Amino acid sequence: MLTKTFKRGIHPLHSSHEGKGPTRDLETREYVSDTVVISMAMNIGAPAKPCVKKGDHVDIGQVIGEAQGFMSVPVHASVSGEVIAVDQVPSLGAGNMTAVTIKNDFAETWVELHPLGRVENVDPAKVIPAIQAAGITGMGGASFPTHVKLTFKPGATCDTIVVNGAECETHLTADYRLMLEHSVRIVDGLRAVMRALNVKKGIIGIEDNKPEAIEAMRKAAQGREGVSVQPLKTKYPQGGEKQLIEAITGRQVPSGGLPIDCHVVVLNVGTCAAIADAVIDGKPLISRICTVTGCVRQPSNLLVRIGTITEDIIGACGGYSETPGKVVFGGMMTGICIPNDQMAIMKSTNGVVVLNEKQARSKNESPCIHCGRCVQACPIGLNPYQIKVAADKSDFESAKKLHVMDCILCGSCAYQCPSRRWLTPSFKFCKDHITAEAKAKAAAEAAKGGANK
Amino acid sequence: MSLRISTAPHMHNPLTTQRLMQFVFIALLPTAAWGVYAFGFSALLVLLLSMASAVAAEFVWQKIAKQPVRVGDFSALVTGLILGLNLPATAPWWMVIIGSAFAIIIVKQLFGGLGDNFLNPALAARAVLLASWPVHMTASACVNPTFFQAGVDAVSTATPLGAPGTFTLTQLFLGQCPGAIGEVSKAAILLGFLFLLLTGVISWRIPVITVCSVYVCTMLIGGADWQGALAAVLSGGVLFGSVFMATDYVTSPITPWGQVIYAVLIGLIITLIRLFGSYPEGVTYGILLMNIATPLIDRLPRTIYGVKKEAKKA
Incomplete structure (x- = not known):
């Protein structure tokens, strides 16, 4: 087979099929939970605005949050049933966010759909x-x-x-x-x-x-x-x-x-x-396939409704097999940790990986020995060890000159680092800081421009 | 229920700094074993003393400086062993201790500890000892005279570099010649090199290119034939230096092309010192000089994804 690829990169868990063994041969099964909590902030950009209230009955596919402008998409009910709450829930990385909680009546009634017909x-x-x-x-x-x-x-x-x-x-x-x-x-x-x-x-x-x-x-x-x-x-x-x-x-x-x-x-x-x-x-996006694996009794690929609570998903997979230390939305290289298992599945949640206490323990940084493994790993061609030196000093100017803004936060360098240095987290911090600074500068200049007029 | 949170990635390659140092330590064992076999019990004493004093120096310094004690990362042990292997078996005990202490405290710790030294500690210490006590450093005794039938004097003879043509290529390769404890057996060094390659600790680039550079430079500049050039490669510390010291992560360039430049120039400097310098051997200074050039080499621009080569400002 003639394969193509990019320069550098890494091979995590190569000897054990990239950790995919437990779930790759399992056919997807559907799981529908009792309640769903659907966040209005499903996309990058403006969150949707809820358009249902407590006590309303909704059908599957009914719009429950309206898109706010072009950089926004509507949010749909993923189950049929009664809206039992429209309130603030913790969201991933963005503080609290409005969410609609729906109690499933398992009637599986759909709203009227408007298909466009065959692709051709x-x-x-x-x-x-x-x-x-x-x-x-x-x-x-x-x-x-x-x-x-x-x-x-x-x-x-x-x-x-x-x-x-x-x-x-x-x-x-x-x-x-x-x-x-x-x-x-x-x-x-x-x-x-x-x-x-x-x-x-x-x-x-x-x-x-x-x-x-x-x-x-x-x-x-x-x-x-x-x-x-x-x-x-x-x-x-x-x-x-x-x-x-x-x-x-x-x-x-x-x-x-x-x-x-x-x-x-x-x-x-x-x-x-x-x-x-x-x-x-004509069906809206109300469900997705999600790999549930790691320390769960029955690793599975589940077809879940958007808004399903993590705890229910773990339950559908036989529960935790060990005391969980970390639960990650996504994969091990770029996934996001959730603070507790009450977080709900988003449209982008392609996996729930449970780590045990030992795997979750954070590693202490030791000094950089300049072994160059980060340089050999970086798919962009950056010198991560040099950027880290700048980042540790909060020298954002130097970090920028070393092209930190081209970093894709893939985590390859941090994975390879024998000194367990927090390379990727530092670069994320740098990028966020530089972006925020640029935004603030632009805003200040806009305000100044306004004042001059 | 409480879960830990952190930013990605959530897993690591199992290889740690400590493990890397352990691999280097293991890779040094064959040549150390040969040294002890060839030079006898005194060689073993030198090696043990240099390791113990290096670890002790690191421990004491980190205690005094109120730093976290990192003796457990094996780096001081490796430095001690490499320094010991760089000394003749006849080295007096006080010289070994001074060398270790200099390597660890002056070269490594005063410049910021592991990862921040700009010279290879063992090599810098060797250079200091060589300048301070040249007689002790170049005297190359052997306690096992059966190896050295070809030698002029079985008890104390000049190194092959001091008296070229004294030893056959086979003797040089197997280590039946005088020299520092660790540098004589090229076969044992190659065994260690193979181990470092297979475990992925180092790449082939620096050792192979350095050796090739010495070979080619000896031919081109020194006008040697292929045998003479091979003898130059197998003599002295070329192999030991290029496998175990030029490859020191901290003081060698990180990028592949940087490593090529570094290795070629080490070979050139070694040859120039050997041919035109007042010292018979140039490995120490060749590597030390390029250690100093490493930060400069690491600044060479690289191709970055999506970034067009910066147009020259007119």
């Missing part, structure tokens, strides 16, 4: 509005509103849609199962987008540790003009947007730019399947 006959102009109306955000983890990604600034052109089926994160097999079980849906979603944007080329990239998925997707793509499958080398972070583009098209996203600046749009396989649901069936 669909009106291209209606696809992107339908994607926004269905509340679709990037399902690979970033939660970027998909319709925004597909709406280009004037003058920008796109010649290739890259579909991300790399799933380079350890432990996760949700995308893999999706590719096996819903390969035609993914291809349909891709074709809908190609039709909407009038793009002739769609390439699905899959790591070569998933030969069955490559086979299934090839079959689904057969006879579909312009759609092809590209096997990729199994290497982390192969599924990073920039690395994927480099591997598949040989192009590089310019520093500080977006994929569209090199005429590419990247969509996750999950996003493509959701687009197919929205276009062909």
Whole structure:
């Protein structure tokens, strides 16, 4: 198999199938919980505004939060039943956020749907509005509103849609199962987008540790003009947007730019399947596949409703097998820790990985010995050890000169570091600080400009 | 229920600094064993004393300076062993202790401890000892005279560099020649090199290129034939230095191309000192000089994803 890849990178858990063993061969099963807590902040950008109140009855797919402007998507009820609360709940990293809690009546009644019909006959102009109306955000983890990604600034052109089926994160097999079980849906979603944007080329990239998925997707793509499958080398972070583009098209996203600046749009396989649901069936995004693994009795791939509580999900997988130390939304390399198991699944939650006490223990930093493993790992070509020196001194100017803003926070350097230095956390801090500073500066200048007038 | 939270990544490669140092220690054992076999009990004493005094110096310093004691990371032990292997078996006990203390306290700790020293501690200590007590440092005794039939004087003879042509290539390779405890057996050094390669502790770049550089430079500048150049590579500390000291993480460049430049220049300096300098051996200074150049080499620009080469300002 001819595989493509990017420069450098790492091979975490390579000897144990990237930690995917426990779940890769398990067929997805559906799990529907008693109550769901649906946050209004499902996407990057403006959160939705709730439009139901306590006591209301809702059907599946009913809009419960309205989109607030272009950088926002509506939120839909993922179960039918009664709204029992509209209140503030803790959200991941953003303080409290409004959420709608629905008690499931298990009637599974849907609102009236407005499908656009078969992909080959669909009106291209209606696809992107339908994607926004269905509340679709990037399902690979970033939660970027998909319709925004597909709406280009004037003058920008796109010649290739890259579909991300790399799933380079350890432990996760949700995308893999999706590719096996819903390969035609993914291809349909891709074709809908190609039709909407009038793009002739769609390439699905899959790591070569998933030969069955490559086979299934090839079959689904057969006879579909312009759609092809590209096997990729199994290497982390192969599924990073920039690395994927480099591997598949040989192009590089310019520093500080977006994929569209090199005429590419990247969509996750999950996003493509959701687009197919929205276009062909008119169904909004109300559920997703989520890999539940680690210290749980029955590691599984669950088809869960958006808003399902983590505790219920763990319960559906036989409960914790050990005292949990950390619970991570996403994979081990880039996942986000949740503070307690009352957090609800978001549209972007592709996995729930439970770590035991020992795995969760934080490691102490020891001095950098300049071994260069971070440099050999960095897929961008940065010198992480030098940036860390600047970051430790809060020398943001130097960090910027060392291109910290080009860091994709993949965690490869921190994974490799024998001194367990907190490289990636430092770089995240640097990036956040520099971004905030730039924003404050722009705001101050705008205010000054206003005063001068 | 309380869960720990932290930023990603949530797992690490199991390889730690301590493990790396242990691997280097293991890689040094074959050549140490040969040294003890060839030079006898006194060599063992030198090695034990240098290790013990290096660890003690680190411990005492970190206690005095009220720093966390990091003796457990094995780095002081490795420094002590490398220094011991750099000394002749006849080295007096006080010289060994002074060398260890200098390496650990002056070269390593005063510059910030592990990771912050700009010179290889063992090598810098060797240079100081060589300048201070040249007679003790170059006297190269052997207690096992059967190895040295070809030698002029079985008890105390000049190193191969002092008297070229005295030893055959095979003798040089196997270590049947006088020299510092750890540098004589090239076979044992290669065994350690192989171990370091297989465990992924070092890359092949610095050792292989340094050795090749010495070989080529000896031919081009010294006008030696292939045998003479091979003898130059197998003599003295070229192999030991390029495998165990030039590859010191802290004082060698990090980027692949940086390592190439570093290694080529080490080979060049070694050859120049050997051919034109007043010292017979140039390995120590070759590596030390390039240690100093390392921060500069690490500043060479690299290609960064998505960043166009910065256009020259007109």
